Amino acid sequence: MKKQLILADGTIFIGEGFGSDADTVGEVVFNTGMTGYQEILSDPSYCGQIVTLTYPLIGNYGINRDDFESINPAVRGFIVKEAADFPSNWRNEFTIDEYFRMKKIPGIAGIDTRKLTRIIRQYGTLKGAICSIEEDAEKVLEELRNKSLPTDQVHQVSTKNPYPSPGRGKRVVLVDFGMKHGILRELNQRDCDVIVVPYNTTAEEILMLRPDGIMLSNGPGDPKDVPEAIEMLKGVLGKIPLFGICLGHQLFALASGADTTKMKFGHRGSNHPVKDLATGKVAITSQNHGYTVDLDSIAGTRLEVTHIALNDGTVEGLKHLDYPAFTVQYHPEASPGPEDANYLFDKFMEMIESAKQEVGQHA
Structure with missing residues (x-):
């Protein structure tokens, strides 16, 4: 036809x-x-x-x-x-x-x-x-x-009700903005006790679950179309260790006072080189996004750029200078693509453990 x-x-x-x-x-x-x-x-x-x-x-x-x-x-x-x-x-x-x-x-x-x-x-x-x-x-x-x-893409693809993916390790609340199964799979492989929650879950509801860490998933569309998530992040930042991917990265930036902009044609593919500014190492990454964090808007916030895209210099990673929180624009779980950045899930586990030890020392 x-x-x-x-x-x-x-x-x-x-x-x-x-x-x-x-x-x-x-x-x-x-x-x-x-x-x-x-x-x-x-x-x-x-x-x-x-x-x-x-x-x-x-x-x-x-x-x-x-x-x-x-x-x-x-x-x-x-x-x-x-x-x-x-x-x-x-x-x-x-x-x-x-x-x-x-x-x-x-x-x-x-x-x-x-x-x-x-x-x-x-x-x-x-x-x-x-x-x-x-x-x-x-x-x-x-x-x-x-x-x-449409501007309600996250509403369309996010889970409507919370559900568990049980494990015996660290409890992670995974906020589903359009989650790829690969993210859940990586957490399961680390024996995390995962609770997946909808995109519009409040900070109070998340804190009631007593998580050791919060994971922000990927998702579609403009991060500014998800104001509920930005408010939620303002309520949990500094209280629970946090790791964000893709849309989660952009929402974290907005909640921390930075801005996002629409890209001309975005990054979509599985061979995008990204440089870690701390180590100088380059990872080949899987990407899928049409919006980016505005580099100039980071000035005056408590954020630090940790990774940049070598193709166009856009922001590919952030960390908070005061709180245990970091995010990346690319997909460390790959699916599809290379697994160069898979270690970031281990870094998240280590961050949770460090935060626990710090709490124990002050108890």
Whole structure:
């Protein structure tokens, strides 16, 4: 079935539809990862977005039961150069076409993804629509330009009720802004007693759970659309050791007096070099974000920049100068991508232990 991709700037691509026959609208972004499409399509941080994959062949190892980062994908659509019809891998259970049909996700193949990526890099992320070739392009374009994209993505993907992931080690409250399963998996591997809570949980409710540490997850959208979380963070900072990832990092910055801004086309991929300013070491990281902490806004706060992106110099890590709290913009749990930064979960465990010992000394 022929489909068309229509961008808000008037550009039209014609391709072959796969997955759901439904029409879709979203923010068109691109990811440069060569592998990991299953984790990408199931990452809740892509809620409301249509993802372009720059690697030309997608679906060649199929879809398996193990590599999901959420149970129900929130991505609005997929754009690929070529969708593999006959995947070859011992773990394969579905083609991407079969899986997208089951999950009602529309896709379009046969697109010149290099050209599309250059448009996004030049003009920034754009609204786009995937629809049938029979739709009137001018009418779709007019509707697209008049349509406002949602701002409640975190509300859409966050858990509605708290739930435990029991362990016998340190108790960690994991605030779910659109959590990838990889974060929970890393905490479970360290035998943490995890309690996952919704994005709008108050500071009082979190403190009542008597956590040893607080983990802020990744998530979609603009951090300023989650004012509840910023207020919560103001209430827990300095009381409980804290580690934040991606959206959690941005919310931590806002709660500490810094500012965030929207990037032109964001960072989405699995080969972004990040420098640790304390050690000089460079990690190759997995990233997925469209907003960044404004470097100039950190002056006058009690925050210190700990990591920077080597590609564009943007802020990739922060720590608080007074409290046991640090955050990173990238994904140390990978999923997909390299695991260079996995040690940060161990650093979080050590920070919790140090805070406990300090409390014991003052008791």
